[in-house]
Amino acid sequence: MNVDPFLDDVLEGLSRPRKRLPSKYFYDAIGSKLFDRITSLEEYYPTRTELSILRKHAAAMAARCGPNCALIELGAGSLTKVRWLLDRLVQPAAYLPVDVSGEHLQRAAKELANDYPKLDVRAVVADFAHPFVLPALPAERRVAYFPGSTIGNFDPPEADALLRRIVRLVGPGGGLLLGIDLQKDIGVLEAAYNDARGITAEFNRNLLVRLHRELGADINIAAFRHRAFYNRELHRIEMHLVSMHEQRVTVGGRTFGFRNGETIHTENSYKCDLAEFGRRAAASGLRVDEVWTDSRRFFAVLYMTAIG
Ligand code: AVJ
Numbered sequence: 630m631n632v633d634p635f636l637d638d639v640l641e642g643l644s645r646p647r648k649r650l651p652s653k654y655f656y657d658a659i660g661s662k663l664f665d666r667i668t669s670l671e672e673y674y675p676t677r678t679e680l681s682i683l684r685k686h687a688a689a690m691a692a693r694c695g696p697n698c699a700l701i702e703l704g705a706g707s708l709t710k711v712r713w714l715l716d717r718l719v720q721p722a723a724y725l726p727v728d729v730s731g732e733h734l735q736r737a738a739k740e741l742a743n744d745y746p747k748l749d750v751r752a753v754v755a756d757f758a759h760p761f762v763l764p765a766l767p768a769e770r771r772v773a774y775f776p777g778s779t780i781g782n783f784d785p786p787e788a789d790a791l792l793r794r795i796v797r798l799v800g801p802g803g804g805l806l807l808g809i810d811l812q813k814d815i816g817v818l819e820a821a822y823n824d825a826r827g828i829t830a831e832f833n834r835n836l837l838v839r840l841h842r843e844l845g846a847d848i849n850i851a852a853f854r855h856r857a858f859y860n861r862e863l864h865r866i867e868m869h870l871v872s873m874h875e876q877r878v879t880v881g882g883r884t885f886g887f888r889n890g891e892t893i894h895t896e897n898s899y900k901c902d903l904a905e906f907g908r909r910a911a912a913s914g915l916r917v918d919e920v921w922t923d924s925r926r927f928f929a930v931l932y933m934t935a936i937g
Pocket residue numbers: 667675777778779780781782822829896897898
């Protein structure tokens with residue numbers, strides 16, 4: 630038994646006939662910086678599009694949340710998008726950013742609390758993909774805020790389980806404000822994950838850099854190439870690291886052989902159909918109240934209510 634969950638997950642993932650590594654490990658300090666650079670790339674439309682929807686419809690979203698709500702942001706990161714919403718909320722009871730990265734979260738939460746002196750800001754250090762507890766809150770309504778299309782990184786059964794957990798977290802009458810990326814022209818999708826400057830490739834390969842640096846892996850990082858493509862059957866972008874020749878990688882005292890062209894599957898990013906998503910939400914106990922989208926219908930933000 631290893632005590633390091635990263636090492637455990639790496640050994641488990643590389644032992645599979647189709648090798649994989651969990652995408653949540655992209656986001657160390659370097660990976661988070663690379664992701665920030667991705668969000669401002671010409672080809673990467675999701676962040677920019679979601680922000681334009683937020684800016685345009687923040688008042689309507691805040692109206693859906695209602696007065697005196699406790700806003701719970703899942704996977705909060707740098708707490709930038711939420712400001713558009715906070716500026717419009719009527720007497721919010723509290724804002725609870727939830728994130729695994731404690732240090733980063735505390736710092737960002739302090740900054741935000743400075744800018745919103747009347748707001749009760751309480752950082753919650755937790756992995757939202759697993760059950761966690763919230764402090765007792767005297768609020769009219771709990772609303773979970775889950776932007777960034779992060780839900781698209783979960784396979785459908787896990788995404789549905791996560792929706793059901795959010796329903797329990799906010800309780801009957803509580804809300805979920807969710808950002809999802811929509812199905813679109815394959816050229817647009819594939820360009821977003823194959824940027825000309827290679828930042829996404831660097832982001833992908835950062836997983837191997839972490840393997841080497843944190844787990845002491847013996848690995849030739851330059852012998853792996855970034856590959857991203859749209860899987861039409863499963864409606865998802867897949868990211869892989871492709872071994873450019875036959876080679877061996879040693880990590881945690883174990884050696885894994887790679888064939889020429891064999892890949893490590895590092896990420897799925899599902900693209901939604903709105904009607905289909907509505908059916909899945911309903912099956913998880915959510916009623917879709919309102920949908921905001923951009924003129925190209927690239928991205929959508931949904932307000933949903935948890936029903937009993
Ligand atoms: C914001 C985490 C959803 O899937 O588009 C960006 C992550 N991966 N480029 C996405 C990501 C490659 C991103 N998420």
